Amino acid sequence: MGSLPAPGAGAAFTDWTFTPVADVLAVAVTLVYLLLVRHLRLSGTKWATGRIVSWCGAMATLVIALDSSIGVYSDSLFWVHMLQHLILIMVVPVLLVCAQPVRLLHLVRVAGGAADEPVRAGVARRVLTSPITAMVLYAAVLVGTHLTGFQEVMTTHAWVHDAETVLYLVSGYLLFGPLLGHERWPWQVPYLLRFGLLAVTMGVDTLVGVVLMLNEHALAPGFALSHPSWGPGALADQKTAGAIMWFGGDGLMMVLMVITAIEWGQIANENKGLGGWLEGIRMRELLGDEAMSIGDNADGEEVDLDQRALDAYNANLAALHRSGGEVTRGRPPV
Incomplete structure (x- = not known):
């Protein structure tokens, strides 16, 4: 992709690509979501419009990350690739959690006559959806895809890039699922623990960003070869990507921590706080x-x-x- 022309002033509107599988899936799951909402409302159960907006926003953001100028230049400029990563692992998953698709599926089943029971998960599902497991997975994904030879492998194997996209979406959703909003989840996490886990996870963003900024050699030489002549040098590009991960990742995580703290402080019933967890x-x-x-x-x-x-x-x-x-x-x- 080194032959890509320099983006003009209107690149955000003119430089677009098409990701067939992702785009078709985004449209398909959105139609399914809207049909489920319609079915639920026809049964007499309300479903907040804000959740519908969150779902559509998640799908639109996903398409923008993959198809817009971000997707076009993500294989040529490391800092654009990093921006895409932040969108896929943080922004899209947070919007998906706010849309509460798991709760929607449960309510549709209840409206169809199924028993309205608490979440009951087996050992494997509880381990997979555990906040600790999700935090470890999130850290492993960020470190593994940025500070190892993963980026080098990705430059020669297209399927690795596709797998990376799925990995980012899944790890982000598993992390934020039990920590944000009121999604139907096997774990009910106290607000103090939510706040602490978000703070610890923010440290991972900082680590990856600082390492990329302080390194004096390109971590992915193969990626560096694809740099266009009009772009920054490979090392400057890597340092910019590190700054985006550090400040952008920490900034987004801080916003989530503030939202969590505000929600925690607004709880009228103390039974919903840490002391009333049991x-x-x-x-x-x-x-x-x-x-x-x-x-x-x-x-x-x-x-x-x-x-x-x-x-x-x-x-x-x-x-x-x-x-x-x-x-x-x-x-x-x-």
């Missing part, structure tokens, strides 16, 4: 995961979760009594 688990066992988030689906409708928990607890006691079970005396009231 209480939240107890109420989810009584009410189910969807009941705990019904206020989020009801567009502001106020729900007394304590009363619902009391009713569910009393119903459980009545069922136990009818079945001949023995109720322990002196059990503290709900």
Whole structure:
């Protein structure tokens, strides 16, 4: 791609390419998402418009990252490639998490007659979706694709570039899934731990960015050979890419930390904070995961979760009594 002409003033509007598989998939999954929303609303269940906007925004951002001038010049300029990485591993996954596709699928199943049960995951799924596992994967992906010979391999194998795109999207989604928003997830992470995990993950962005900036030799000589004559030198290009990862990655992560801190501070019920984590688990066992988030689906409708928990607890006691079970005396009231 060294023969690419220098981008003009209107490159953002004129320099576009086409990524057939990704583009078709983006359109297809968007149609499926919208059809599921329509089906859910026809059943009488509300679905926030903001989530639809988040999904469409995620797909549009993905297409921009792959097809716009960012995608056109990403194989020739390392700093453009780094910008594409940040979009794929942070911006698109965050928008996907806000769109809550997993919760949408669950609600459609419930509307079709399936049982409304809490999230119950096997050992393998819990390990895969664990925030710690996701953080380790995120770190391994960033370090492995930037500070090893991965970029060199990518210059000679097109499929490696495609695999990298998938890896970035998956690792970003697994990281932000349990840390942002209210997606239906096997793990209910306390806000203090969310904040801490985001802070630790930000350190990975810093590490990769600083190493790229301080290195005095090109880490991917094959990538450097594709530089156009009008572009910066290979080393200057690499240092610019490092600066983008450092400041851009840390900046985006800081925004997410601020949003998390604000949401944490606005919680009216202390039971949703760190001190009430176990209480939240107890109420989810009584009410189910969807009941705990019904206020989020009801567009502001106020729900007394304590009363619902009391009713569910009393119903459980009545069922136990009818079945001949023995109720322990002196059990503290709900």
